Amino acid sequence: MDDCLFCKIIKGEIPSTKVYEDELCYAFNDIAPTAPVHFLVIPKEHITSAAEITPENSAVVGHIFEVIAKLSKEMGMTEGFRVVSNCGDCAGQTVKHLHFHVLSGREFTWPAG
Numbered sequence: 001m002d003d004c005l006f007c008k009i010i011k012g013e014i015p016s017t018k019v020y021e022d023e024l025c026y027a028f029n030d031i032a033p034t035a036p037v038h039f040l041v042i043p044k045e046h047i048t049s050a051a052e053i054t055p056e057n058s059a060v061v062g063h064i065f066e067v068i069a070k071l072s073k074e075m076g077m078t079e080g081f082r083v084v085s086n087c088g089d090c091a092g093q094t095v096k097h098l099h100f101h102v103l104s105g106r107e108f109t110w111p112a113g
């Protein structure tokens with residue numbers, strides 16, 4: 001996807017602060033953090049949103065959650081963390097490349113607004 005911001009970040013065309021990378025996914029700090037820890041984990045394959053997960057591409061989602069669990073231990077997120085994926089305009093998805101926000105380091109309220 002030539003015009004996708006996160007595809008450009010994966011390719012290094014737009015700079016980012018890397019948290020983790022492997023052959024399937026890339027994690028980097030959010031440019032506008034809303035918690036002391038706030039990074040995004042994205043598949044390297046362009047998937048538009050959670051609404052576009054299929055039997056053919058869903059394996060990367062399980063992989064991303066394994067990565068999040070590993071990073072949560074390595075980064076000492078022992079008090080808990082939140083994983084969020086906004087899907088579609090109504091949910092506030094501003095970048096149309098599937099991404100999982102990982103937030104930690106403060107208290108969170110529920111239900112989310």
Ligand code: 5GP
Nearest residue numbers: 014016028029030031032086092093094095
């Ligand atoms: P969404 O609103 O789609 O759920 O989340 C998109 C996230 O991407 C936002 O939290 C926003 O701060 C972050 N973001 C937008 N542009 C950039 C960028 O150029 N670099 C980084 N690191 N994060 C970005």
Ligand code: ZN
Nearest residue numbers: 004007046097
């Ligand atoms: Zn993309």
